[in-house]
Amino acid sequence: MSVLEACNLGRRYRRTWALREFSVAVPAGHVVALVGPNGAGKTTLLHLAVGLTAATKGTVRVLDGLQPGCADALAGIGFVAQDAPLYRYLSVTDMLHLAGNLNRSWDAQAASSRIASLGLPRDKKVGALSGGQQAQLALTIALAKRPRLLILDEPLARLDPLARHEFMSLLMAAVAEDGLSVIFSSHVVAELERVADYLVVLNGGRLQVAGEVDDLLAAHRVLTGPADLAAAAAGQLNPVRSSVAGAQAHLLCRTSGPGEPVPSGFLAQPVSLEELVLAYLRDPSVVALPGPELAVRA
Amino acid sequence: MTIDKQSIQDGAPPIVFRLDPGSGVPTYLQLVQQVEQALRLGYLSQGDQLPTVKDVVAALAINPNTVLKAYRELEHRGLAVGRPGQGTFIEGTLRHVGIAEQNSLRKALVAWLESADSAGLDEDGIVAIFHSALRDFREHRVTGRPAGRDRGAETGTGQVA
Numbered sequence: 001m002s003v004l005e006a007c008n009l010g011r012r013y014r015r016t017w018a019l020r021e022f023s024v025a026v027p028a029g030h031v032v033a034l035v036g037p038n039g040a041g042k043t044t045l046l047h048l049a050v051g052l053t054a055a056t057k058g059t060v061r062v063l064d065g066l067q068p069g070c071a072d073a074l075a076g077i078g079f080v081a082q083d084a085p086l087y088r089y090l091s092v093t094d095m096l097h098l099a100g101n102l103n104r105s106w107d108a109q110a111a112s113s114r115i116a117s118l119g120l121p122r123d124k125k126v127g128a129l130s131g132g133q134q135a136q137l138a139l140t141i142a143l144a145k146r147p148r149l150l151i152l153d154e155p156l157a158r159l160d161p162l163a164r165h166e167f168m169s170l171l172m173a174a175v176a177e178d179g180l181s182v183i184f185s186s187h188v189v190a191e192l193e194r195v196a197d198y199l200v201v202l203n204g205g206r207l208q209v210a211g212e213v214d215d216l217l218a219a220h221r222v223l224t225g226p227a228d229l230a231a232a233a234a235g236q237l238n239p240v241r242s243s244v245a246g247a248q249a250h251l252l253c254r255t256s257g258p259g260e261p262v263p264s265g266f267l268a269q270p271v272s273l274e275e276l277v278l279a280y281l282r283d284p285s286v287v288a289l290p291g292p293e294l295a296v297r298a
Numbered sequence: 299m300t301i302d303k304q305s306i307q308d309g310a311p312p313i314v315f316r317l318d319p320g321s322g323v324p325t326y327l328q329l330v331q332q333v334e335q336a337l338r339l340g341y342l343s344q345g346d347q348l349p350t351v352k353d354v355v356a357a358l359a360i361n362p363n364t365v366l367k368a369y370r371e372l373e374h375r376g377l378a379v380g381r382p383g384q385g386t387f388i389e390g391t392l393r394h395v396g397i398a399e400q401n402s403l404r405k406a407l408v409a410w411l412e413s414a415d416s417a418g419l420d421e422d423g424i425v426a427i428f429h430s431a432l433r434d435f436r437e438h439r440v441t442g443r444p445a446g447r448d449r450g451a452e453t454g455t456g457q458v459a
Contacts, residue, residue, distance in 0.1 A: 031361050168359035176352045176362040194317070194325060194360045258437075270437075272322075 001028035003063060003149045003181045004049055010057035011044050018044040019205050022058070026183070026198060028148075030212075031175060033196035034185040035277055040202040042185040043082065046153050049183070050079045063148055075104045078147035082154045084138035088127030092137060095126050096144075103145040111144035118170070132163025136170060143174050150174075152184035156191070168195055193273040201277060203284045210289055213273060218258075219288075220276055223251045225266035233263050240286050241279040252279045254288070311349040313341050317358055325360055327436075329368035333377065337392045348378060348386045 002025050009022040019041040026032055034042050047053040048060050051069020066073040086095060092115065100106040115122065118136050126134065135155060142150055150171075156164050172195060175182060186192065192199070199216060201209035209216065220240070223233070230249030234242055239251040252271060262268045280286060313336045315329055323331070336342040349357075351365045369386045372378035379389040414424050 165359050169356045172359055172362060173352055173356040176355045176365075194319075194358070194364070197361050197363050 001064060002026060002061075003028050003030075003032075004060070004183065005062075005065070006045075006048075006058065006060045008058035009045075009048065009055055009060050011041075011048060011053060012056040017205050019048070019202075020057075022202075022207050024200065024207060024210050026181075026200070026210075028181050029179065030181055030198035031172075031196050032181070032183040032198040032200060033192045034183060034200045034202065035187065035189060035192065035281075036185075036202035036208075037187065037281060041205040042202055043153055044205075045202065046079075046151055046183070046185060050077055050151055071104075075145070076148045078142035078145055078150045080138045080142050080150075080152045080155060083158065084135050084155075086126045086134060086138055086141075088125065090126055091123050092120055092126060092129070093122045095137065096141065099141045099144070105145050107144050107146050110146075111140055114140045114143070114170070118166075130163070132159055132166060135159055135163065135167050139167065139170055143178075146178070148180055150180055150182045150184075152182070154185055154187070156186055156188055164191065171195075189274045189277050192277075199273070199277070201280055203281055206284070207289070208284065208287050209277075209280050216276060216288065217271060217273065219254055219256075220271045221253060221255045222269045222271050222275070223253055223263065223266040224269065225249060225251075225263070229263070229265050233266070237263070240288075241282060252276070311353065312336075312346050314349065315354055315358060317360070322433075326364045326368040326371065329354070329365065330371050330375075333368075333372055333388075334392060337377065337388070342388050344388055344391060346388045347384075348372075348388065350385055 004024065004026040006022050006024050010020040011018050012020075022041075022045065034045065036042050044053065048055055049062055049068055051067075051073065060068055062068050062073050063076045066076070087098070090098065096108075096111055096115070100108055100111075115137075118133075118140070120129070120133055120137060120140075126137065129137065135158075139152075139155070142152075152171075155167060155171075159167060168191075171182065174180065184196075193213070197213050199209060199211060199213050200207070223237070223239075225233070225248070227244050227247055227249045230242065230244055230251060234251060237251060237253045239253045241252045243250050251266075252275070255268075280288065313332070315332055317325060317328055321328065333342065333348065348369065351362050351369075354360070354365045355362050369378060369380060372386070373380060376390045377388065377392070378386050380386045411424065414427070419427070
Protein backbone atom coordinates (compact mmCIF):
# COMPACT_ATOMS: atom_id res chain seq x y z
CA MET A 1 0.00 0.00 0.00
CA SER A 2 1.39 3.37 -0.97
CA VAL A 3 -0.31 6.74 -1.02
CA LEU A 4 2.27 8.58 -3.11
CA GLU A 5 4.84 7.19 -5.51
CA ALA A 6 7.04 9.36 -7.67
CA CYS A 7 9.77 8.32 -10.04
CA ASN A 8 12.25 10.87 -11.32
CA LEU A 9 9.46 13.43 -11.16
CA GLY A 10 10.17 16.93 -12.45
CA ARG A 11 8.18 20.06 -13.12
CA ARG A 12 9.57 23.08 -14.93
CA TYR A 13 8.06 26.56 -15.08
CA ARG A 14 9.65 28.30 -18.06
CA ARG A 15 13.35 27.95 -17.37
CA THR A 16 13.11 27.16 -13.65
CA TRP A 17 12.80 23.64 -12.30
CA ALA A 18 10.38 23.88 -9.34
CA LEU A 19 10.87 20.18 -8.69
CA ARG A 20 13.41 17.81 -10.15
CA GLU A 21 14.63 14.22 -9.89
CA PHE A 22 12.09 13.54 -7.18
CA SER A 23 11.61 9.87 -6.34
CA VAL A 24 9.76 8.65 -3.27
CA ALA A 25 7.37 5.93 -2.12
CA VAL A 26 5.25 6.94 0.86
CA PRO A 27 3.45 3.99 2.50
CA ALA A 28 -0.18 4.28 3.63
CA GLY A 29 -1.23 4.89 7.22
CA HIS A 30 1.09 7.77 7.96
CA VAL A 31 0.80 11.43 8.78
CA VAL A 32 3.41 12.83 6.43
CA ALA A 33 4.98 16.23 6.97
CA LEU A 34 6.33 17.83 3.83
CA VAL A 35 8.89 20.37 4.98
CA GLY A 36 11.09 22.89 3.23
CA PRO A 37 11.84 26.58 2.97
CA ASN A 38 9.67 28.87 0.84
CA GLY A 39 10.08 28.08 -2.82
CA ALA A 40 11.36 24.55 -2.17
CA GLY A 41 8.70 23.00 -4.41
CA LYS A 42 6.22 21.84 -1.77
CA THR A 43 3.14 23.29 -3.41
CA THR A 44 4.28 22.10 -6.84
CA LEU A 45 4.62 18.55 -5.52
CA LEU A 46 1.18 18.64 -3.89
CA HIS A 47 -0.39 20.05 -7.07
CA LEU A 48 1.22 17.24 -9.07
CA ALA A 49 -0.19 14.70 -6.63
CA VAL A 50 -3.77 15.99 -6.91
CA GLY A 51 -3.58 16.52 -10.66
CA LEU A 52 -3.69 20.32 -10.73
CA THR A 53 -0.41 20.44 -12.70
CA ALA A 54 1.09 17.99 -15.16
CA ALA A 55 4.62 16.66 -14.78
CA THR A 56 7.32 17.88 -17.15
CA LYS A 57 9.31 14.71 -16.54
CA GLY A 58 8.90 11.39 -14.77
CA THR A 59 5.78 9.88 -13.21
CA VAL A 60 3.67 10.32 -10.12
CA ARG A 61 1.04 7.89 -8.87
CA VAL A 62 -1.33 8.11 -5.92
CA LEU A 63 -3.31 5.55 -3.89
CA ASP A 64 -1.66 2.41 -5.26
CA GLY A 65 -0.92 3.35 -8.82
CA LEU A 66 -3.73 5.76 -9.75
CA GLN A 67 -3.04 8.56 -12.19
CA PRO A 68 -3.51 11.91 -10.38
CA GLY A 69 -6.68 13.64 -11.54
CA CYS A 70 -8.53 10.50 -12.69
CA ALA A 71 -12.03 9.98 -11.29
CA ASP A 72 -10.99 7.38 -8.71
CA ALA A 73 -8.08 9.49 -7.55
CA LEU A 74 -10.29 12.57 -7.24
CA ALA A 75 -12.80 10.63 -5.15
CA GLY A 76 -10.11 9.12 -2.93
CA ILE A 77 -8.20 12.31 -2.18
CA GLY A 78 -9.31 15.29 -0.14
CA PHE A 79 -7.33 18.42 -0.92
CA VAL A 80 -7.28 21.72 0.91
CA ALA A 81 -5.23 24.33 -0.90
CA GLN A 82 -3.31 27.10 0.82
CA ASP A 83 -5.45 29.64 2.74
CA ALA A 84 -8.50 27.31 2.88
CA PRO A 85 -10.32 28.41 -0.29
CA LEU A 86 -14.06 28.72 0.41
CA TYR A 87 -16.90 30.82 -0.99
CA ARG A 88 -16.87 33.81 1.33
CA TYR A 89 -20.43 34.97 0.58
CA LEU A 90 -22.12 31.62 1.19
CA SER A 91 -23.40 30.65 4.61
CA VAL A 92 -21.86 27.62 6.33
CA THR A 93 -25.00 25.58 5.52
CA ASP A 94 -24.90 26.56 1.82
CA MET A 95 -21.17 25.88 1.64
CA LEU A 96 -21.78 22.34 2.94
CA HIS A 97 -24.72 21.90 0.54
CA LEU A 98 -22.55 22.98 -2.39
CA ALA A 99 -19.65 20.71 -1.40
CA GLY A 100 -22.08 17.82 -0.96
CA ASN A 101 -23.28 18.22 -4.55
CA LEU A 102 -19.80 18.63 -5.98
CA ASN A 103 -18.40 15.40 -4.55
CA ARG A 104 -19.10 11.84 -5.64
CA SER A 105 -19.15 10.57 -2.07
CA TRP A 106 -20.41 12.74 0.77
CA ASP A 107 -21.06 11.93 4.42
CA ALA A 108 -23.55 14.68 5.30
CA GLN A 109 -24.15 13.30 8.78
CA ALA A 110 -20.47 13.29 9.71
CA ALA A 111 -20.12 16.84 8.40
CA SER A 112 -23.13 18.05 10.41
CA SER A 113 -22.00 16.45 13.63
CA ARG A 114 -18.47 17.87 13.21
CA ILE A 115 -19.88 21.35 12.55
CA ALA A 116 -22.04 21.01 15.67
CA SER A 117 -19.24 19.77 17.93
CA LEU A 118 -16.94 22.53 16.66
CA GLY A 119 -19.66 25.07 17.42
CA LEU A 120 -19.51 26.69 13.98
CA PRO A 121 -22.51 29.01 13.42
CA ARG A 122 -24.45 27.50 10.51
CA ASP A 123 -26.17 30.67 9.22
CA LYS A 124 -23.11 32.87 9.34
CA LYS A 125 -21.40 33.83 6.09
CA VAL A 126 -18.13 31.97 5.59
CA GLY A 127 -16.27 35.27 5.19
CA ALA A 128 -17.45 36.35 8.65
CA LEU A 129 -15.87 33.34 10.36
CA SER A 130 -12.48 33.65 12.05
CA GLY A 131 -9.42 32.28 10.27
CA GLY A 132 -9.38 29.28 12.59
CA GLN A 133 -13.07 28.55 11.95
CA GLN A 134 -12.58 28.81 8.17
CA ALA A 135 -9.74 26.31 8.40
CA GLN A 136 -11.92 23.98 10.46
CA LEU A 137 -14.76 24.29 7.93
CA ALA A 138 -12.44 23.54 5.01
CA LEU A 139 -11.08 20.49 6.85
CA THR A 140 -14.61 19.33 7.73
CA ILE A 141 -15.59 19.53 4.05
CA ALA A 142 -12.46 17.65 2.97
CA LEU A 143 -13.12 14.92 5.58
CA ALA A 144 -16.81 14.59 4.67
CA LYS A 145 -15.96 13.09 1.30
CA ARG A 146 -14.34 10.26 3.25
CA PRO A 147 -10.99 10.38 1.46
CA ARG A 148 -8.32 7.70 1.82
CA LEU A 149 -5.70 10.40 1.51
CA LEU A 150 -5.94 13.96 2.73
CA ILE A 151 -3.57 16.53 1.25
CA LEU A 152 -3.22 19.88 3.03
CA ASP A 153 -1.10 22.74 1.73
CA GLU A 154 0.24 24.88 4.59
CA PRO A 155 -2.85 24.32 6.77
CA LEU A 156 -1.29 25.96 9.83
CA ALA A 157 0.41 28.96 8.25
CA ARG A 158 -2.14 31.59 9.18
CA LEU A 159 -3.56 30.13 12.37
CA ASP A 160 -2.86 31.33 15.90
CA PRO A 161 -1.54 28.78 18.44
CA LEU A 162 -4.97 27.88 19.83
CA ALA A 163 -6.49 27.53 16.34
CA ARG A 164 -3.52 25.35 15.35
CA HIS A 165 -4.11 23.07 18.28
CA GLU A 166 -7.84 22.82 17.52
CA PHE A 167 -7.18 22.17 13.84
CA MET A 168 -4.66 19.44 14.61
CA SER A 169 -6.99 17.89 17.23
CA LEU A 170 -9.73 17.64 14.60
CA LEU A 171 -7.32 16.20 12.06
CA MET A 172 -5.70 13.66 14.41
CA ALA A 173 -9.10 12.50 15.71
CA ALA A 174 -10.17 11.88 12.10
CA VAL A 175 -6.96 9.91 11.51
CA ALA A 176 -7.62 7.81 14.62
CA GLU A 177 -11.23 7.21 13.61
CA ASP A 178 -11.02 6.59 9.87
CA GLY A 179 -7.41 5.51 9.49
CA LEU A 180 -6.83 7.88 6.58
CA SER A 181 -3.38 8.95 5.44
CA VAL A 182 -2.40 12.60 5.54
CA ILE A 183 0.22 14.61 3.67
CA PHE A 184 0.59 18.20 4.83
CA SER A 185 3.16 20.80 3.95
CA SER A 186 4.52 23.19 6.51
CA HIS A 187 7.42 25.44 7.21
CA VAL A 188 6.67 25.42 10.93
CA VAL A 189 9.13 22.78 12.04
CA ALA A 190 8.71 23.03 15.79
CA GLU A 191 5.23 21.51 16.02
CA LEU A 192 5.75 18.61 13.65
CA GLU A 193 7.18 16.14 16.13
CA ARG A 194 3.84 15.61 17.84
CA VAL A 195 1.79 15.00 14.72
CA ALA A 196 3.95 13.68 11.91
CA ASP A 197 5.32 10.13 11.84
CA TYR A 198 6.79 10.40 8.35
CA LEU A 199 9.00 13.19 7.11
CA VAL A 200 9.77 14.42 3.60
CA VAL A 201 12.19 17.34 3.31
CA LEU A 202 12.38 19.29 0.06
CA ASN A 203 15.10 21.86 -0.57
CA GLY A 204 15.61 23.84 -3.75
CA GLY A 205 13.28 21.55 -5.71
CA ARG A 206 15.08 18.37 -4.68
CA LEU A 207 14.30 15.63 -2.21
CA GLN A 208 16.63 15.80 0.75
CA VAL A 209 15.23 13.56 3.47
CA ALA A 210 12.48 10.93 3.43
CA GLY A 211 11.60 8.37 6.05
CA GLU A 212 9.72 7.46 9.20
CA VAL A 213 10.37 9.96 11.98
CA ASP A 214 11.31 7.28 14.54
CA ASP A 215 13.82 5.74 12.13
CA LEU A 216 15.34 9.10 11.28
CA LEU A 217 15.71 10.08 14.94
CA ALA A 218 17.22 6.69 15.80
CA ALA A 219 19.70 7.03 12.95
CA HIS A 220 21.14 10.35 14.14
CA ARG A 221 22.83 11.61 17.29
CA VAL A 222 24.72 14.65 18.50
CA LEU A 223 28.29 14.14 19.68
CA THR A 224 29.68 16.83 21.95
CA GLY A 225 33.39 16.97 22.68
CA PRO A 226 36.59 19.01 22.58
CA ALA A 227 37.15 21.02 19.39
CA ASP A 228 40.63 19.65 18.66
CA LEU A 229 39.33 16.06 18.67
CA ALA A 230 36.32 17.07 16.57
CA ALA A 231 38.41 17.88 13.50
CA ALA A 232 39.85 14.37 13.48
CA ALA A 233 36.51 12.75 14.33
CA ALA A 234 34.69 14.71 11.60
CA GLY A 235 36.82 12.99 8.96
CA GLN A 236 35.59 9.57 10.08
CA LEU A 237 32.07 10.40 11.15
CA ASN A 238 31.09 12.56 8.19
CA PRO A 239 28.76 14.76 10.25
CA VAL A 240 25.57 16.21 8.78
CA ARG A 241 26.41 19.41 10.55
CA SER A 242 29.21 20.45 12.83
CA SER A 243 29.33 23.56 14.96
CA VAL A 244 32.81 24.10 16.29
CA ALA A 245 33.84 26.80 18.79
CA GLY A 246 37.23 27.51 20.33
CA ALA A 247 37.10 24.68 22.84
CA GLN A 248 33.90 22.71 22.25
CA ALA A 249 32.25 21.15 19.23
CA HIS A 250 28.86 19.61 18.46
CA LEU A 251 28.69 17.10 15.62
CA LEU A 252 25.32 15.93 14.32
CA CYS A 253 26.15 12.50 12.95
CA ARG A 254 24.41 9.49 11.55
CA THR A 255 24.57 6.37 13.65
CA SER A 256 23.94 2.73 12.93
CA GLY A 257 22.01 2.44 16.19
CA PRO A 258 22.31 2.60 19.96
CA GLY A 259 25.00 -0.10 19.88
CA GLU A 260 27.48 2.09 18.02
CA PRO A 261 30.34 3.12 20.30
CA VAL A 262 30.87 6.77 21.20
CA PRO A 263 34.30 8.12 20.15
CA SER A 264 36.41 8.60 23.23
CA GLY A 265 36.20 12.07 24.71
CA PHE A 266 32.72 12.64 23.29
CA LEU A 267 29.26 12.60 24.84
CA ALA A 268 26.40 11.29 22.71
CA GLN A 269 22.93 12.80 22.93
CA PRO A 270 19.68 12.12 21.07
CA VAL A 271 18.61 14.65 18.45
CA SER A 272 15.23 16.37 18.20
CA LEU A 273 13.26 16.43 14.96
CA GLU A 274 13.53 20.21 14.69
CA GLU A 275 17.32 20.11 15.11
CA LEU A 276 17.55 17.36 12.51
CA VAL A 277 15.43 19.15 9.91
CA LEU A 278 17.25 22.45 10.35
CA ALA A 279 20.63 20.74 10.07
CA TYR A 280 19.68 19.24 6.72
CA LEU A 281 18.07 22.41 5.42
CA ARG A 282 21.27 24.34 6.11
CA ASP A 283 23.31 22.06 3.87
CA PRO A 284 21.33 21.11 0.74
CA SER A 285 24.11 18.79 -0.50
CA VAL A 286 23.50 16.27 2.31
CA VAL A 287 20.70 13.79 1.82
CA ALA A 288 19.14 11.01 3.89
CA LEU A 289 16.94 8.66 1.96
CA PRO A 290 15.62 5.22 2.82
CA GLY A 291 17.35 2.24 1.30
CA PRO A 292 19.78 -0.51 2.22
CA GLU A 293 22.10 2.23 3.44
CA LEU A 294 19.82 4.66 5.21
CA ALA A 295 22.00 7.66 4.56
CA VAL A 296 24.13 8.58 1.59
CA ARG A 297 26.35 11.59 1.25
CA ALA A 298 25.75 13.26 -2.10
CA MET B 299 -12.56 29.69 35.18
CA THR B 300 -14.18 26.66 33.64
CA ILE B 301 -13.84 23.07 34.67
CA ASP B 302 -13.61 20.54 31.88
CA LYS B 303 -16.95 18.77 31.98
CA GLN B 304 -15.51 15.51 30.78
CA SER B 305 -13.42 15.10 33.89
CA ILE B 306 -16.37 15.11 36.25
CA GLN B 307 -18.83 13.15 34.13
CA ASP B 308 -19.81 9.67 35.15
CA GLY B 309 -18.01 6.98 33.18
CA ALA B 310 -15.30 9.40 32.08
CA PRO B 311 -11.75 8.04 32.01
CA PRO B 312 -10.07 8.32 35.42
CA ILE B 313 -7.08 10.29 34.17
CA VAL B 314 -6.26 12.90 31.54
CA PHE B 315 -2.86 13.26 29.94
CA ARG B 316 -0.85 16.43 29.53
CA LEU B 317 2.32 17.10 27.59
CA ASP B 318 5.44 19.04 28.46
CA PRO B 319 6.98 19.93 25.09
CA GLY B 320 10.14 21.31 26.69
CA SER B 321 10.99 18.25 28.75
CA GLY B 322 12.91 16.46 26.00
CA VAL B 323 11.16 13.22 26.96
CA PRO B 324 9.57 11.55 23.89
CA THR B 325 5.81 12.03 23.77
CA TYR B 326 4.93 8.34 24.08
CA LEU B 327 7.20 8.04 27.10
CA GLN B 328 5.50 11.00 28.77
CA LEU B 329 2.18 9.14 28.47
CA VAL B 330 3.73 5.95 29.89
CA GLN B 331 5.23 7.85 32.81
CA GLN B 332 1.95 9.58 33.59
CA VAL B 333 0.13 6.26 33.78
CA GLU B 334 2.83 4.90 36.09
CA GLN B 335 2.65 8.03 38.22
CA ALA B 336 -1.16 7.79 38.40
CA LEU B 337 -0.79 4.16 39.52
CA ARG B 338 1.66 5.15 42.22
CA LEU B 339 -0.58 7.95 43.45
CA GLY B 340 -3.71 5.82 43.36
CA TYR B 341 -5.59 7.68 40.61
CA LEU B 342 -5.61 4.44 38.66
CA SER B 343 -6.23 0.94 39.90
CA GLN B 344 -6.71 -2.52 38.48
CA GLY B 345 -9.52 -2.76 35.92
CA ASP B 346 -9.67 0.98 35.15
CA GLN B 347 -10.00 1.87 31.51
CA LEU B 348 -7.40 4.21 30.03
CA PRO B 349 -8.65 7.04 27.79
CA THR B 350 -9.40 5.83 24.26
CA VAL B 351 -6.86 6.60 21.55
CA LYS B 352 -9.33 8.96 19.91
CA ASP B 353 -9.89 10.90 23.15
CA VAL B 354 -6.18 11.29 23.80
CA VAL B 355 -5.51 12.33 20.22
CA ALA B 356 -8.33 14.88 20.22
CA ALA B 357 -7.23 16.36 23.53
CA LEU B 358 -3.51 16.63 22.84
CA ALA B 359 -3.46 16.94 19.02
CA ILE B 360 -0.86 14.20 18.67
CA ASN B 361 -0.40 11.36 16.20
CA PRO B 362 -2.57 8.30 17.03
CA ASN B 363 0.44 6.02 16.54
CA THR B 364 2.13 7.77 19.48
CA VAL B 365 -0.72 6.78 21.79
CA LEU B 366 -0.73 3.23 20.43
CA LYS B 367 3.02 3.06 21.05
CA ALA B 368 2.56 4.25 24.64
CA TYR B 369 -0.19 1.69 25.28
CA ARG B 370 1.93 -1.09 23.74
CA GLU B 371 4.78 -0.07 26.05
CA LEU B 372 2.42 -0.26 29.05
CA GLU B 373 1.36 -3.73 27.93
CA HIS B 374 5.00 -4.68 27.53
CA ARG B 375 5.69 -3.53 31.08
CA GLY B 376 2.77 -5.65 32.28
CA LEU B 377 0.76 -2.66 33.51
CA ALA B 378 -2.07 -2.67 30.97
CA VAL B 379 -3.86 -5.01 28.66
CA GLY B 380 -5.64 -4.22 25.40
CA ARG B 381 -9.02 -5.80 24.81
CA PRO B 382 -9.93 -5.71 21.12
CA GLY B 383 -12.97 -3.55 20.47
CA GLN B 384 -13.17 -2.32 24.06
CA GLY B 385 -10.03 -0.41 24.91
CA THR B 386 -6.96 -0.61 27.11
CA PHE B 387 -7.33 -1.50 30.78
CA ILE B 388 -5.06 -1.35 33.79
CA GLU B 389 -3.91 -4.84 34.60
CA GLY B 390 -0.91 -4.84 36.89
CA THR B 391 0.21 -2.75 39.80
CA LEU B 392 3.54 -1.11 40.42
CA ARG B 393 5.63 -2.77 43.07
CA HIS B 394 5.26 -0.82 46.27
CA VAL B 395 8.61 0.09 47.81
CA GLY B 396 8.61 -0.37 51.59
CA ILE B 397 9.55 2.40 54.02
CA ALA B 398 12.63 0.53 55.22
CA GLU B 399 13.85 0.00 51.69
CA GLN B 400 13.18 3.65 50.82
CA ASN B 401 15.18 4.73 53.87
CA SER B 402 18.20 2.66 52.94
CA LEU B 403 18.06 3.97 49.35
CA ARG B 404 17.90 7.49 50.71
CA LYS B 405 20.89 6.87 52.96
CA ALA B 406 22.93 5.67 49.98
CA LEU B 407 21.92 8.76 48.02
CA VAL B 408 22.90 11.11 50.87
CA ALA B 409 26.28 9.39 51.07
CA TRP B 410 26.72 9.94 47.33
CA LEU B 411 25.70 13.60 47.69
CA GLU B 412 28.34 14.06 50.38
CA SER B 413 31.02 12.59 48.14
CA ALA B 414 29.87 14.80 45.25
CA ASP B 415 30.03 17.82 47.55
CA SER B 416 33.53 17.03 48.75
CA ALA B 417 34.58 16.57 45.11
CA GLY B 418 33.60 20.22 44.66
CA LEU B 419 30.34 19.82 42.74
CA ASP B 420 27.73 22.50 43.46
CA GLU B 421 23.97 21.88 43.57
CA ASP B 422 23.37 22.66 39.89
CA GLY B 423 26.21 20.33 38.95
CA ILE B 424 24.71 17.57 41.07
CA VAL B 425 21.29 18.05 39.48
CA ALA B 426 22.83 18.01 35.98
CA ILE B 427 24.68 14.76 36.69
CA PHE B 428 21.59 13.18 38.17
CA HIS B 429 19.39 14.15 35.22
CA SER B 430 21.88 12.97 32.64
CA ALA B 431 22.37 9.65 34.47
CA LEU B 432 18.61 9.22 34.87
CA ARG B 433 18.04 9.91 31.18
CA ASP B 434 20.66 7.34 30.20
CA PHE B 435 19.18 4.84 32.62
CA ARG B 436 15.68 5.41 31.26
CA GLU B 437 16.82 5.03 27.67
CA HIS B 438 18.63 1.80 28.40
CA ARG B 439 15.61 0.46 30.23
CA VAL B 440 13.33 1.32 27.32
CA THR B 441 15.55 0.02 24.57
CA GLY B 442 16.62 -2.94 26.64
CA ARG B 443 20.31 -2.41 26.17
CA PRO B 444 22.73 -2.69 29.08
CA ALA B 445 23.33 0.35 31.28
CA GLY B 446 26.56 2.25 30.86
CA ARG B 447 28.19 3.17 27.60
CA ASP B 448 30.49 0.40 26.51
CA ARG B 449 33.11 2.06 24.37
CA GLY B 450 34.66 -1.20 23.33
CA ALA B 451 31.40 -2.59 21.97
CA GLU B 452 31.31 -3.76 18.41
CA THR B 453 29.60 -1.48 15.93
CA GLY B 454 26.14 -2.24 14.72
CA THR B 455 25.04 -4.79 17.30
CA GLY B 456 21.71 -4.43 15.59
CA GLN B 457 19.56 -3.80 18.64
CA VAL B 458 16.31 -2.20 17.73
CA ALA B 459 14.44 0.10 20.06
